[in-house]
Amino acid sequence: MLKNLVRVLRGGRKKGPSLEEESLLAQLDLTRLPRHVAIIMDGNGRWAQKRGLPRTSGHRAGVESLRETVRTCAELGIGYLTVYAFSTENWKRPRDEVDVLMDLLVEYLHREIEELCANNIRLHPIGRIQELPPHARKALEMAVSRTRNNQRMVLNLALNYGGRVELVDAVRSIVKEALAGNLDPEQINEFTISSHLYTAGQPDPDLLIRPSGDYRVSNFLLWQLSYTEFWMTSVMWPDFRRVHLLQALVDFQQRERRFGGLNRGEKKCSGTES
């Protein structure tokens, strides 16, 4: 089993897993991996400032962490990965920084599209995508279209995303259906809400990873995180590597999840019918 995992994680790379990675892999139970991992990619700015670099260098370095994390999650067999790339509040940042983030998004999509396809990963942007600049929307349309039949893993890229705005959009859509006579308000339940979110049809995240030492949810997946296990680290996102992901997964497997009950039980997924 370990040998198989090592081979899987070595992939096409020259450098195989480190000793620590191998030890973590040996502890990992592949049959009990989280189905859905969510990540708040935080700490890019502080990483750069510590090195006397502009904040945007931190974002650029963060793309490498994203690339490695996406690949490892897909190789391990995680079904859904959601990453917080740009929040509805991030528009408050200086114009230059916002522009660089949008350009990085376009660059990332063009550079990674072949890798996403080769690894059978479907890109699913979540957020108010219609409000992004045209070049970002165009690159997203290309990536969504090219990856639409991929089935190994869904990569939710949260862009112009806010948990509260997502709920506003869900409420609007539910009210429209009710006013059109297609939905009886008395029949609205938790599943109705889940199925009107950007993540409709997906299981809720089992594990949330937040690097950079802050202990906040930052308006991320507010509905979906109800019973998610949190794993925080002081490592800044640009330094986040495969070893940290494996640490989070091993730690996750040591938790007892009770979902409000008394015994270990099956996960209640409000966003999925499966």
Ligand code: FPP
């Ligand atoms: C938060 O760090 C990070 C962001 C607002 C952007 C995240 C973007 C990336 C990781 C690059 C990859 C992105 C795309 C679009 C593919 P921060 O700047 O708030 O860090 P700080 O808290 O240290 O200031």
